[in-house]
Amino acid sequence: xxxxxLTGSKSEIAETFARIPGVIREVIVFVEExxxxxxxxxxxxxxxxxxxxxxxxxxxxxxxxSLYTRMPGE
Numbered sequence: 519x520x521x522x523x524l525t526g527s528k529s530e531i532a533e534t535f536a537r538i539p540g541v542i543r544e545v546i547v548f549v550e551e552x553x554x555x556x557x558x559x560x561x562x563x564x565x566x567x568x569x570x571x572x573x574x575x576x577x578x579x580x581x582x583x584s585l586y587t588r589m590p591g592e
Contacts, residue, residue: 524531548564
């Protein structure tokens with residue numbers, strides 16, 4: 519299974535979605551509520567409500583330095 523991110527207008531996304539071959543099992547849609555426009559530079563964790571479904575690897579270090587530095591024995 520692979521993931522695919524669709525961007526564009528609602529109709530462009532719908533057209534692209536309809537052309538995806540195979541079985542689609544799940545879709546995540548982000549709908550901006552009226553009046554929810556954020557000031558420029560404001561950030562929000564759009565995945566916060568999905569936190570209970572997220573795997574936690576403990577104290578894993580995913581920094582660039584850690585990923586590209588060999589561990590002893592590698």
